[in-house]
Amino acid sequence: MEMVIDCHAHLHHHSSRTWQEDDRKLIEAADKLGIDKLCCSILPPRFPSTPEGFQECNRWVAEAMERFPGRVLGYCYVNPGYIREALDEIRRCVEEWGFVGIKLYNEYRCDEPVVFPIVELATELKVPILQHAGHPHYFVEDQPRLSDAGHIAQLARRYPEAILICAHVCGGGDWEWTIKALRNVPNVYLDTSGSVTDEGVIEMAARMLGVERLLFGCDMSMTAGIGKVRSARLSEDEKRKILGENMERILRMRG
Amino acid sequence: MLIDVNAYLGHFAFRRLRYNTAEELLKLMDEKAIDKAIVSSASAITYRNVQSGNEELFEEVKGHEDRLIPFAVINPAYAGWEDDLRICREEFGMKGLRLYPKWHNYELSDPRCVELINRATEMGMVISIPIRVEDYRQRSWLVDVPDVPLDEIAELVRRCPEAKFVLVNGIGFVNSPLGQKGSELPPNYFIEISRLSALLRNEIGQLIENIGAERIVFGTGIPFKYPDPSLVKLEVLEISEDEKEMIRWRNAASVLAL
Numbered sequence: 001m002e003m004v005i006d007c008h009a010h011l012h013h014h015s016s017r018t019w020q021e022d023d024r025k026l027i028e029a030a031d032k033l034g035i036d037k038l039c040c041s042i043l044p045p046r047f048p049s050t051p052e053g054f055q056e057c058n059r060w061v062a063e064a065m066e067r068f069p070g071r072v073l074g075y076c077y078v079n080p081g082y083i084r085e086a087l088d089e090i091r092r093c094v095e096e097w098g099f100v101g102i103k104l105y106n107e108y109r110c111d112e113p114v115v116f117p118i119v120e121l122a123t124e125l126k127v128p129i130l131q132h133a134g135h136p137h138y139f140v141e142d143q144p145r146l147s148d149a150g151h152i153a154q155l156a157r158r159y160p161e162a163i164l165i166c167a168h169v170c171g172g173g174d175w176e177w178t179i180k181a182l183r184n185v186p187n188v189y190l191d192t193s194g195s196v197t198d199e200g201v202i203e204m205a206a207r208m209l210g211v212e213r214l215l216f217g218c219d220m221s222m223t224a225g226i227g228k229v230r231s232a233r234l235s236e237d238e239k240r241k242i243l244g245e246n247m248e249r250i251l252r253m254r255g
Numbered sequence: 256m257l258i259d260v261n262a263y264l265g266h267f268a269f270r271r272l273r274y275n276t277a278e279e280l281l282k283l284m285d286e287k288a289i290d291k292a293i294v295s296s297a298s299a300i301t302y303r304n305v306q307s308g309n310e311e312l313f314e315e316v317k318g319h320e321d322r323l324i325p326f327a328v329i330n331p332a333y334a335g336w337e338d339d340l341r342i343c344r345e346e347f348g349m350k351g352l353r354l355y356p357k358w359h360n361y362e363l364s365d366p367r368c369v370e371l372i373n374r375a376t377e378m379g380m381v382i383s384i385p386i387r388v389e390d391y392r393q394r395s396w397l398v399d400v401p402d403v404p405l406d407e408i409a410e411l412v413r414r415c416p417e418a419k420f421v422l423v424n425g426i427g428f429v430n431s432p433l434g435q436k437g438s439e440l441p442p443n444y445f446i447e448i449s450r451l452s453a454l455l456r457n458e459i460g461q462l463i464e465n466i467g468a469e470r471i472v473f474g475t476g477i478p479f480k481y482p483d484p485s486l487v488k489l490e491v492l493e494i495s496e497d498e499k500e501m502i503r504w505r506n507a508a509s510v511l512a513l
Binding site for chain 1: 271272273274389390392394395396399449450452454455478480482483485486487488491
């Protein structure tokens with residue numbers, strides 16, 4: 001039985017009045033599209049997050065894992081600027097609560113030394129890091145420390161045992177640049193999510209990186225996420241790998 | 256029957272397009288059971304003289320007029336647009352226009368643009384406005400072309416009540432008078448679905464509620480975009496079969512007088 005896993009999803013922060021309904025709608029959307037599992041984080045409404053802020057988000061993800069058993073897998077979101085609290089939080093989330101990975105946003109660029117202890121811990125725990133990323137050809141003023149695929153490639157070369165996921169190739173700028181930047185770093189996976197549905201993106205990624213390195217994701221652009229993979233000129237076997245088998249393989253690494 | 260109101264032929268300056276000849280596009284349409292498509296020249300988006308793109312399009316669709324419905328790209332700020340319009344309508348048989356005000360550097364409120372729309376309307380042509388060509392975050396370092404603001408389009412549809420507009424590649428209509436109940440805009444515009452959500456926020460559902468399914472049309476954006484995201488939307492929308500048929504083809508057939 002083939003498994004479909006969305007490698008990039010978000011549950012809703014509880015400061016939103018409608019978070020329960022919105023979370024339920026996400027599961028319903030997954031039901032309609034045949035998505036079996038969603039790898040979810042909750043991000044705070046304001047950045048940079050404090051330790052209390054990211055701890056709260058992760059606690060809510062853990063609660064959602066109980067509310068939607070078997071459907072929601074947890075990513076532990078942390079701000080590397082609070083490194084001691086971040087490392088404690090990752091260990092708690094993965095070892096005690098069964099989270100499957102780490103989500104890093106844009107508080108720091110992923111190749112800055114402050115991030116290194118997190119990568120080392122992720123490698124020890126054998127969990128992936130989903131790194132928010134994008135490469136527009138202009139300076140993004142509200143994300144001065146936005147990582148791109150080049151920074152992720154740098155990090156991957158420094159830590160060849162780490163499992164890194166470059167987030168939303170279809171939601172962050174020039175996707176051709178992103179794919180080319182990741183060509184020679186086999187420990188980086190590419191998440192197909194984002195609202196952009198440009199013809200050819202999946203095929204180019206498959207050709208340059210190999211289908212084994214592609215992970216299906218939506219990042220809340222649900223029909224875009226499924227539709228892209230459905231349209232791609234790839235075999236059913238290759239699509240199965242992208243839709244779930246590759247992520248299953250990553251999830252098995254921790255055992 | 257399925258009619259795609261948002262398709263293109265030709266080259267785009269900043270990215271290689273596949274399926275951008277008539278033959279290839281028709282093969283893709285066959286695979287996806289798309290019967291007919293409105294097509295315009297992708298090359299004309301960045302040509303200075305857009306008429307060259309219209310000429311290329313005219314040659315390309317020859318023999319395929321039963322399925323490919325060519326729309327002209329006209330730039331009312333460029334010399335000779337009146338001749339371009341006449342030739343595209345009378346000699347090339349084009350049924351509508353696509354306008355790119357931000358790429359071609361004019362305002363929709365420019366009197367020349369309003370005159371173009373009025374003349375085209377008198378000739379029985381439909382006016383299609385792409386809100387964007389591609390996602391602004393992936394733009395080339397050479398250009399910085401903003402999306403067409405929906406409030407500028409709202410003003411235009413109010414100003415040209417006799418014209419028929421097809422708005423493609425847009426989003427956020429429910430936050431604009433174009434997608435709200437009681438906005439008192441004339442019902443002379445149709446909204447295409449390729450960027451609208453059908454789940455979670457479900458903008459398509461909200462638009463059906465606010466302005467009616469008779470104002471929503473199917474489109475994909477091929478070959479710039481993959482066709483299946485729009486097809487999946489049709490599958491998951493929880494609306495009646497009658498409403499789906501309106502979106503699939505009936506509304507488009509009506510506006511194109513097919």
